[in-house]
Amino acid sequence: MGYANIKFPKDSLFLVTGGAGFIGSNLCETILEMGYKVRCLDDLSTGKQENVDMFLSEPDYTFIKGDIKNLDLCIEACQGVDYVLHQAAWGSVPRSVEMPLFYCANNIAGTLNMLEAARQNSVKKFVYASSSSVYGDEPNLPKTEGREGNLLSPYAVSKRCDEEWGKQYTLHYGLDTYGLRYFNVFGRRQDPHGTYAAVIPKFIKQLLNDEQPTINGDGKQSRDFTYIENVIEANLKACAAPHEAAGEAFNIAYGGREYLIDIYYAIAEALNKNIEPKFGPDRIGDIKHSNADISKAKKLLGYYPEYDFKNGLNEAISWYMRNL
Template identity: 45%
Template sequence: MARYLITGIAGFIGSTLAHALVEQGHEVHGIDNLSTGNLENLADIRQQINFQEMDLQDVAGVKSACEGVDFILHQGALASVPRSVKDPVTSHESNINGTLNLLVAAKDAGVRRIVYAASSSAYGDQPTQPKQEDMLPRPLSPYAVQKLTCEYYIQSFYRAYGLEGVCLRYFNIFGPRQAADSPYSGVIAQFTYKMMAGQTPTIFGDGLTSRDFNYVDNAVSANLLACTAPSEVATGRVFNIGTGKSHNLNEVYATIAEHLGFTAKPIYGPTREGDIQHSLADISRATAELGYSPKAHFHEGLKKTVAWYLEEKQKNEAAALKA
């Protein structure tokens, strides 16, 4: 079994990866500064992993965490377009400086491969759909610039030092454990959280904005495939991780409302700075070269996700009654 280091392990995708790796019998180490992550996401596997509360800008700490590691799954980031627009400096320090520290430590420790959670925001407002990896990037927000910059760093570390790296451009990952009570949460989490609270969610724009929403289990599969793919196929490459199908926000709203029995119509607000109108992944490269195939589809994943949020709400209410 291999030793994995997950950055951002207490976050949504990081914790889901941790559960999958523990189930497979791997040795799992993780770091997280807990600025957005939540240790509750790891509660049921806490004794089976090695966790350190740590910021990626802690040079000595990151260096120590990389020792003896086979694979790094780099999920740690301030992952939000609006947050990066509001505070580009903090976002830059976390996303770029933290990644550079991690790459240097991985190189020095002899890590076999790093798999990076890149972002489809790199494509910006390119009108061509679906998005293909060889399209010219056109990032529209500080966050998109930061994530793209880290792709280039990973590719350059392979060329300069031989550190193998694979970049996975995520397209709107959603699912259980995604934080729902933050203005920087994903739209599915936000809509569900507000409807459960009896509040009417706001759709920014006309609701025809569309995204390739991808259930988190598919992202987990992509990460594990990226670790084991042959070097000549994967190393230094970028892969889209989506489903190849898109859904607009009006459809997302209506589907969640149906699951929850929520009858109010959405509130429509102005389009947000840095947001793009449409995003759809061409996943043919990931399918052909990584063996990636999304098994969990949108409506199935959305049903599971809403059910999870309802269960968490019931748990919290029961705990509050006991307190």
């Protein structure tokens, strides 16, 4: 693994917010396997208790059910913490269009609470989830940090605000912050259910059930789909990054580009299903094409992702076939 040789001081304590979610639970699992302590904070609004039940017998794991909109709770959760991996947020571009006030309160004010709590507790590193959505309507590919367009959704606004607040906390308060602009993460434990489910697990679930999936748009939109192991590597590399890289945001992807219709047929072939998809309307606020330039993360974080799309997809399909 790209993070196998990363070492932290013995007895290091990691706080993973949103730790019962897809990305958060994978971070909890990996850090525990590496021999460090994990404190998981989640209000279970989108995360699932079943994602972290397996850790309950671990002596180095503790769970706090709580809301990042509660500053006092955030301060308490950060006590004694060395590294914060802030994954707690509500995702989904279309849902954010329907719920702008909530996204402001949860994704922006909640992140600010966590930054302040980390500052008050002298946390060493604060690594937080941003998003490729911050590129908005900027048409050029690959997407490069510092060349962003007009934001297209409240979700994108929330992530861009988080980056600005992270920069301020490094600039004024000495808190080393690192923003990770995730590009379409997929892999084990990603929720395949619900209206706002991510496309890869949703396709897999529907095809396994012999249902006809719907593709929003014409299927010719492209994404830099990024396997979960690459994202774990990025978070741990950021925790080990130098102060000189703090206050910045980084593209976290593999650096490839896959078309949605091609992904659909690849999954159908892997599952030996001969079901043609339906096509629906474009999703409001969606970006048509996305592909990341990851050279900045390579240079400043030492991020060299190991899993290309094909390898990641094969692993994801195998996991869902065992667990759905």
